[in-house]
Amino acid sequence: MVLLSPEEYLETVKKPKRMIYINGELVEDLLEHPVTSSVLKVMMRSYEMEKDPAYKGVLTAKSFVTGREVSRSISVHRSTDDLCKRVEMGLTYAREFGTCYYACPGCDILTALAATTWEMDKELGTDYHSRLKAFIKELEDGDLRCSGAVTDPRGDRSLRPLDQPDAFVRVVEKRSDGIVIRGCKVHQSGAWANHYHLVIPNVALREGEEQFALACAVPAGGKGVKYVGQFNLYTAMRLKADPGDVPNLPYGFRETCVIIFDDVFVPWDRVFLCGEVNYVAGLVTRFANIHRMICGGSCKTGFMDIIIGLMALTAEGLGTSRARHIRNYLTKAVIMRNIIYACARMAAENGREDPEGSGFYIPDVIYANMAKLLSAEYFYEIMKYACDICGGMVVTAPSIRDLQVPDVGEKLKNYLKARMTAEERLKMARLFQLWLLHCPATWHGAGPPEYEMVFLRRAIDLEPFKQLAKKFI
Structure with a gap:
């Protein structure tokens, strides 16, 4: 090795x-x-x-x-x-x-x-x-x-x-x-x-x-x-x-x-x-299905874990962690995180040999594209919750350097503290800002949602659903 x-x-x-x-x-x-x-x-x-x-x-x-x-x-x-x-x-x-x-x-x-x-x-x-x-x-x-x-x-x-x-x-x-x-x-x-x-x-x-x-x-x-x-x-x-x-x-x-x-x-x-x-479409499709499983349901799940933790810490630091709407935000964020991770796992567990006889495995196309599609939509939704929890500081936070300015710095430390110090509050706001920058990358990475919808429209077979419905007509 x-x-x-x-x-x-x-x-x-x-x-x-x-x-x-x-x-x-x-x-x-x-x-x-x-x-x-x-x-x-x-x-x-x-x-x-x-x-x-x-x-x-x-x-x-x-x-x-x-x-x-x-x-x-x-x-x-x-x-x-x-x-x-x-x-x-x-x-x-x-x-x-x-x-x-x-x-x-x-x-x-x-x-x-x-x-x-x-x-x-x-x-x-x-x-x-x-x-x-x-x-x-x-x-x-x-x-x-x-x-x-x-x-x-x-x-x-x-x-x-x-x-x-x-x-x-x-x-x-x-x-x-x-x-x-x-x-x-x-x-x-x-x-x-x-x-x-x-x-x-x-x-x-x-x-x-x-x-x-x-x-x-x-x-x-x-x-x-x-x-x-x-x-x-x-x-x-x-x-x-x-x-x-x-x-x-x-x-x-x-x-x-x-x-x-x-x-x-x-x-x-x-x-x-x-x-x-004639072989380009197959190459690109195989790559896309693998990468969407990972980019959507694997990497973004890990990122959401960090953001959810940051949301919870900020709510505790601001004394809002017991508010019903804050608890709802955190609960829904975990639900969304678990859904896209479940899609990635299902894509992997239901993967198949492609081409047949090659010995190489590609994820299930429906679950792989669902993972990426939902991660793009859920990431924006979670960041909306995150911004509400952080408040206006996600945009208006002063610099850490300002806390060191004679006279002004001590006043800032006093006025901006909560159940956390002013420095902790500013650092959390900065991290929220970083994740906001990820939103367009999350939307477009491995292809924007319309690309996933193209794959899903092609892959989803409605015939079994129609045959099932006929049993009840």
Whole structure:
């Protein structure tokens, strides 16, 4: 079993040097920069946790390539038990970090690729699956991680890729030794902190759109790969604010970036689909079902656990914990949390082999998409309750620094205290603010609700319901 230590992992991401721009400036030192350091701390802690015997079997798994015990982040799902353990893994990391675990999409892509390449090799006589197995062995040998490079900018949504080729990653050249790709991927959670980017399309493609039909592994920080980090209110806070004002200081807000692929060469042994448009829908669908089970019913469940605890602590600190409407808020929040987690568990337990005979397992499509759909809606509802509990301080809270101002600070401490200190109250308000920033990410991550509804409309069969009703007519 090869498991890197946190320090060994850190050495692996120093070379090649990542070209990361944040707020118009090139990041010179990843570990010293207040934004990038939070991503590295998440990854380092994840490596540390995988060595802990308490997480054996949840954060680790048996490799289908070598039979070794490896990180579950680079394993594929071979049973419903694997799917259930993947749900537990997402929940474990969400509760540990209070933010994204940055190898999550790449993990989910691996199973989708394994299933799809197996299918292509069987039906087309290609050697994509053997290439993928060799690549997975490389990941295992080095205990490396992958990000999932899925979302294209897409530009004008009313147009197809051929009408706006720069809005989609595409193959611009085929050579005897590989391909050259160009374009960018957006909303890439902590991508640069991984070792490879697994690039796949994020829309189904048609005949004539072969240049956009590609799946490949690109080394992070490789030649022609550049990153532009997100910049929002939390980014500005990490760069400028007093550390006491920054919630979840070690691990931060989910840090994303744009990945620019500027004519990047990919050798054939790292290409797992190239031009086979008829297999893109299957690849994307398999990935979506896995990722929605995790993003919706696993990670968001862990986040809700933190928010519910924060709501309860704030209510106690303000002396409102016995108020009926506050108790109702907390009760309904737990109900919502349990519903989406139950959907994820049902998706995993009712998973099936896909394609038949492949040995790879995909979650139940209905429960997986229900988990993501309901998590998006419930997250907003819970944050509405949270804002009511916190009160106006969720918007108007002064800085922790203001508590140190001569004369004014002592008065603030006196006026803002309740059953908790003024400092505790301000820190809780800051954490509420952080979770409010998550609302759009929760809505759109793994696809907005309409995407889930598309899958659900296709998957739900009303015929059994109609036949049942006929018995009573």
